[in-house]
Each structure stands twice: as structure tokens, then as C-alpha cells.
Amino acid sequence: MSNKLDKQYQTLLQTILDFGVEKKDRTGTGTKSIFGYTIRHNMRDGFPLLTTKKMAWKTMVTELLWFLRGDTNIKYLVDNNCHIWDGDAYKAYQRRFKEKHYLKPTSTKEEFINRIKTDDEFANKWGDLGKIYGYQWRSWAINLIDPNTMELLPPIDQIANLISELKTNPDSRRLMVNAWNVGELDQMVLPPCHYSFQVYTRELSHDERFRIAYKNLELRKKLEAQSKMLHYPDGHNKVMDDANIPTRAISLMWNQRSVDTFLGLPFNIVSYGLLLEIIAKEVNMIPDELIGNLGDTHLYLNHLEQAKEQISREPYELPTLKIEHSSLDPVELVYKLENYQSHPTIKAPLSN
Numbered sequence: 001m002s003n004k005l006d007k008q009y010q011t012l013l014q015t016i017l018d019f020g021v022e023k024k025d026r027t028g029t030g031t032k033s034i035f036g037y038t039i040r041h042n043m044r045d046g047f048p049l050l051t052t053k054k055m056a057w058k059t060m061v062t063e064l065l066w067f068l069r070g071d072t073n074i075k076y077l078v079d080n081n082c083h084i085w086d087g088d089a090y091k092a093y094q095r096r097f098k099e100k101h102y103l104k105p106t107s108t109k110e111e112f113i114n115r116i117k118t119d120d121e122f123a124n125k126w127g128d129l130g131k132i133y134g135y136q137w138r139s140w141a142i143n144l145i146d147p148n149t150m151e152l153l154p155p156i157d158q159i160a161n162l163i164s165e166l167k168t169n170p171d172s173r174r175l176m177v178n179a180w181n182v183g184e185l186d187q188m189v190l191p192p193c194h195y196s197f198q199v200y201t202r203e204l205s206h207d208e209r210f211r212i213a214y215k216n217l218e219l220r221k222k223l224e225a226q227s228k229m230l231h232y233p234d235g236h237n238k239v240m241d242d243a244n245i246p247t248r249a250i251s252l253m254w255n256q257r258s259v260d261t262f263l264g265l266p267f268n269i270v271s272y273g274l275l276l277e278i279i280a281k282e283v284n285m286i287p288d289e290l291i292g293n294l295g296d297t298h299l300y301l302n303h304l305e306q307a308k309e310q311i312s313r314e315p316y317e318l319p320t321l322k323i324e325h326s327s328l329d330p331v332e333l334v335y336k337l338e339n340y341q342s343h344p345t346i347k348a349p350l351s352n
Contacts (some may be wrong), residue, residue, distance in 0.1 A: 005041050006052050006315035009266070011289040012037060013307045016261060022296070027351035031298035037259075038294065039269070043287035046318025047337065050266050050272040052310050054345045057337060059084065060270045065333065068159065068278075070138030072130065075123040078116050085129065086113055086266070087352035092189045093126050136179040136192075162199070166283045170201040170248055194268055197254040197275075201285060204249055210236060212286065213245045240312045249288035251274040257295045262303040262348055264311075268292065274321070278333065281323045306348045316341040 020032030040047050049055055062082040074089045090109045116123045139155035146153050158177040165172055180195040213219045223240045254272045259265050273290050278286045299307055319340035
């Protein structure tokens with residue numbers, strides 16, 4: 001099976017190199033940028049982990065689990081050797097010192113991160129990034145008074161609501177989660193780059209369910225026995241229903257306002273691919289399509305040569321992901337990545 005995802009990604013890199021316009025940005029690095037791009041991946045073709053450079057799989061998983069925990073403090077990330085938010089946390093730490101009219105922070109970035117890891121009191125005070133993804137996903141504050149109790153209404157757990165709606169009303173067109181809380185953007189260390197996602201489900205055909213069931217040797221024997229008794233398709237359906245074979249496929253589409261194409265986008269693809277797998281397992285559906293709608297899609301000017309190197313590489317086959325047990329509680333997630341082969345790492349500086 002050919003790896004279409006890496007080819008799509010390489011085409012995007014080349015498109016930015018060929019047609020991107022140079023723009024200034026908040027980091028001062030400068031970018032080549034295009035506006036508007038869509039990536040589509042069929043999850044049956046493999047798990048969407050790029051192979052044209054080695055990817056930090058465990059770091060990617062850790063960040064998603066951090067979101068699902070509803071956590072906004074980098075201590076969980078640091079404790080699990082995930083450092084992609086270190087720069088943002090340290091910049092916020094420096095800014096808060098200036099706001100309080102201190103001359104300078106009391107530590108270097110390395111000392112700051114070490115204190116986050118070893119000093120819980122310091123981490124609680126300085127490690128929080130504000131009301132970013134995890135907060136909005138799991139505890140969106142509505143700040144309204146219940147007229148019956150005269151107490152604040154509880155925050156909204158968008159992920160739990162999504163799971164509930166998928167189980168009771170899977171054809172809804174309101175299966176969405178949003179991180180762009182306009183009233184709280186100023187309380188985030190960085191406004192969300194990937195700001196919302198929507199899921200969509202469809203019924204599986206009899207043949208699609210049959211192919212899923214037929215992979216199981218025990219079910220295969222039962223299905224073949226039903227075929228000999230001419231109990232088709234009702235006999236097949238009973239066998240598949242009794243075995244809890246999924247009846248629906250589920251797709252996920254995320255929307256992203258700002259895309260660091262070389263360093264960030266590969267993370268985003270994996271993160272939402274894994275999220276799709278987790279949700280599908282939770283509601284007993286089959287992962288279908290993963291779609292990314294990209295806004296300001298750019299390469300930083302100090303990533304251009306790295307992009308050219310990645311374009312020159314021939315992709316390997318995509319790996320597969322097996323989730324043995326899934327839960328909205330990240331501690332209970334059991335997963336295994338299999339057959340991942342990649343080209344070597346391509347180093348590039350991160351712009352904060």
C-alpha cells in the first residue's frame with residue numbers, strides 16, 4: 001500500500017517553497033506563507049505518522065493526553081519528558097516578572113524547567129499556561145448563575161458531551177469541540193492554533209462490517225456456517241451484532257488558523273489521528289477519514305533547507321496503531337504503535 005500521506009505533505013512543502021509569500025511574524029523569524037490548504041487521509045491506509053523524518057511519537061502522545069486531562073500546567077509535560085511548551089511557559093514567566101516590575105526572572109530557562117520538575121509550589125505558581133486547549137476542551141466556563149440555586153452553573157466538558165452525543169445522536173451536525181473562547185483569549189499564553197474540530201459518522205455497509213468480522217478466525221467460521229445455511233444477510237448480521245462489530249465509521253476534521261508546517265503540522269496530524277482513534281474506540285466505531293483545514297500555512301525562513309531535504313526522501317509504508325483499551329481517562333489508555341520505519345531526524349529551530 002503506497003504512503004499517500006507523506007506524498008501529500010511533501011507536495012505541501014513544495015507548494016509553499018514555490019508559491020509562498022514572505023511575511024513577518026510575531027517571533028521575528030519571518031515565513032514563506034500560503035493561505036488555505038486541505039490535507040485528507042484515509043485511516044485505513046495506516047496511522048498518520050510521517051516517515052520521511054523520524055517523529056517524536058511519545059512526545060506527541062503525551063501532549064494529547066495532557067489536553068484530554070484538561071491540564072494547563074506544563075509540569076505533567078516536563079515530568080514525561082515533553083518539552084514543546086517550555087518556551088511558551090518561560091516567556092510567560094519572564095513577562096509576569098516584568099509586569100510586577102521585577103528587574104528580571106530569577107533563573108535561566110533551564111533552571112526554570114528544572115524547578116518546575118522538582119518544586120511543586122513553584123510549578124503551581126509559574127507553570128500554568130492559562131486557559132488553553134485542555135481547559136476549553138474539558139471545563140469551558142460559562143459564568144452564568146442558575147436562577148434556581150443562585151450558584152454558578154458548572155463548566156462544560158465538551159469532550160464528554162461529544163462522546164454522549166455520538167452514542168445517542170450520531171448523525172448530528174453539531175458534533176464539535178471548540179478551543180477559540182473569544183472572551184478568554186487574553187488569559188491564554190498563546191491563542192489556539194488548531195482552534196476546533198468536528199466529527200462526522202456514517203453507517204457501515206454490510207460488506208464493510210463483514211470484512212471487519214472476517215479478520216477474526218472464530219467469527220469467520222460462524223459467518224461461513226451462516227452462509228452455508230443460506231441465512232444471508234440476516235444470519236451474518238446476527239453474528240456481527242452478537243460480536244459487537246461496529247455499525248458506523250467516524251471521521252474527524254480539524255481547523256487550524258496558523259500552521260508551522262515543518263515542525264508543528266506533523267504533530268497536529270498525529271494528535272488528531274490519535275484523538276480520532278481514541279474517540280472511535282470509546283464509541284465503538286471505525287476510524288474513517290482525517291481531514292485538516294489549514295489557514296496561514298507557512299515555513300519559517302530558517303526551515304527552508306530542511307523542507308527541501310524532506311521533499312527529497314522516499315516515504316516508507318505507514319505504521320499501524322492498535323488500541324487495546326481506550327478511555328477519556330488518559331491513564332487507562334493502552335496503545336501500541338507497530339511497524340514504524342522512518343528516515344533520520346531533521347533538526348530545525350523552534351520559533352516561540
